[in-house]
Amino acid sequence: MSQRKVKAAVIGVGLIGEQHAEAYHEYPRSELVYVMDLDSKRAWAVGERFGCRYTTDIEEVAASEVDVVSVATPDFAHFQPTMRMIEAGKHVVVEKPLATSVREARQMAEAARRRGVKMTVNLGLRWSPGFLTVRDSIRSGEIGEPIMAHVRLADTIWVPRKMLSWAGKSGPQWFLFAHTMDLLRWFLGQEAQEVYAVGTKRVLAAEGINAYDAIQALVRFERTFVTFETAWILPEAWPDIVESEMTIYGSRGRLHFDAKRQGFELSSDEFGKHMFARPALWKRFKLPSTWWGALRSMVDCVLDGGEPAIPAEDGLAVTAMIEAVERSIQEDRPISPRSLIEGSASS
Ligand SMILES: NC(=O)c1ccc[n+]([C@@H]2O[C@H](COP(=O)([O-])OP(=O)(O)OC[C@H]3O[C@@H](n4cnc5c(N)ncnc54)[C@H](O)[C@@H]3O)[C@@H](O)[C@H]2O)c1
Structure with missing residues (x-):
């Protein structure tokens, strides 16, 4: 095993990018050497916190000795920094969703392949012990053939209202379906054939935020059909920042996951051990270490060879489902995600 440490940088050090920086700083096989943000105060604050170089100029990162770069800019702003880093020969970890259009996601995946660099998407839920158990259960046949599933991931209205300054340029589909659609595709090992969805823009629009309030999408995979629900209008009184629930019906059994809890719990030195946080605590919330599996997998394969655990093509497939x-x-009308990927080749 290589004793060398991977040199890492993070572009976009807001709420999540700062945690990428911390993950590289803490992982014994990597060291954080650079952070970059258009906001000089953010770049400075995170650079000072970890004792690394900081800048507002992406060209400094491109010209540096850095091996791996995380791109944790807002959903709609992943494309340009990622393409610049690929061009500079860096391996890239992109926050979810890979991009907010199939055209961009496809160009990113193709550019990485052509340049011979590794690219992955940060989908930390794949390392969550609960979801790993669900996947193992399905893959080992404990519920037989998966027939039907229902998945809901919603946020309180605090997220578009106060947490994200760019909510009107994204929506619960990009922010939350990116997780659940990836999980189900991964659990089932099947591709989405067709998507039919309904959604409304009323509550958030009345507050000047151009984003969907709620969406219901029926996705027909090769052998399983799944209803995905998402919303950004849960009341702030909801005791957690998210509502997360999933039921999978198989030919010989049923699996159910429910993140709901009653009451308010706070049980950590750093607000980090508990996945149960109120909006007021979210800004200090530290995601569990399992969340950083995609980053660690990238660092490991840069040092040891091989490919990252989540290929860029998975990010492209999920982007196509969401654009559908x-x-x-x-x-x-129903839309085929595959037709969007094929159609993007000529656009
Ligand atoms: N993996 C997860 O579970 C998870 C959770 C929350 C957010 N996210 C994703 O992480 C990304 C960032 O979300 P956030 O909540 O940290 O947002 P944020 O607004 O807190 O941070 C974004 C940062 O990027 C900076 N920025 C914007 N454009 C830039 C550019 N072109 N170059 C450099 N810096 C730029 C901003 O100044 C800001 O500091 C989003 O894609 C979001 O969906 C992932």
């Missing part, structure tokens, strides 16, 4: 959701809502 948007198009289905707009056009009121």
Whole structure:
């Protein structure tokens, strides 16, 4: 095993990017050497916290000795920094969703392949012990053939209202379906064939935020059909920042996951051990170490060879599912994600 440490940088050190920086800083096989943010105060604050170089100029990162770069800019702003880093020969970890259009996601995946660099998407839920158990159960046949599933991941209205300054340029489909659609595709080992979705823009629009309040999407995979629900209008009184629930029906059994808890619990030195946090604590919330599996997998494969655990193509497939959701809502008809990927080749 290589004794060398991977040199890492993070572009976009907001709420999540700062935690990428911490993950590289803490992982024994990597060292954080650079952070970059358009906001000089953020770059300075995170650089000072970890004792690394900081800048507002992406060209400094491109020209540096850095091996791996995390891109944790807002959902709609992953494309340009990622393409610049690929061009500079860096391996890239992109926050979810890979991109907010199939055209961009496809260009990113192709550019990485052409340049011979590794690219992955940060989908930390794949390392969550609960979801790993669900996947193992399905893959080992404990519920037989998966027939039908229902998945809901929603946020309180605090997220679009106060947490994300860029909520109107994204939506619960990009922010939350990126997780659940990836999980189900991964659990089932099947591709989405067709997506039909409905959604509304009423509550958030009335507050000047151009994002969907709620969406329901019926996705037909090769042998299983799944209803995905998401919303950004849960009341702030909801005791957690998210609502997360999933039921999978198989030919010989049923699996159920429910993150709901009653009451308010706080049980950590650093607010980090508990996945149960109120909005007021979220800004200090530290995701559990399992969340950083995609980063660690990238560092490991740069040192040891091989490919990251989550290929860029998975990010492209999920982006296509979400773009199919948007198009289905707009056009009121089922859309094939595969046709979007194939169609993007000529656009
Ligand atoms: N993996 C997860 O579970 C998870 C959770 C929350 C957010 N996210 C994702 O992480 C990303 C960032 O979300 P956030 O909540 O940290 O947002 P944020 O607004 O807190 O941080 C974004 C940062 O990027 C900076 N920035 C914007 N454009 C930039 C550019 N072109 N170059 C450099 N810096 C730039 C901003 O100044 C800001 O500091 C989003 O894609 C979001 O969906 C992932």
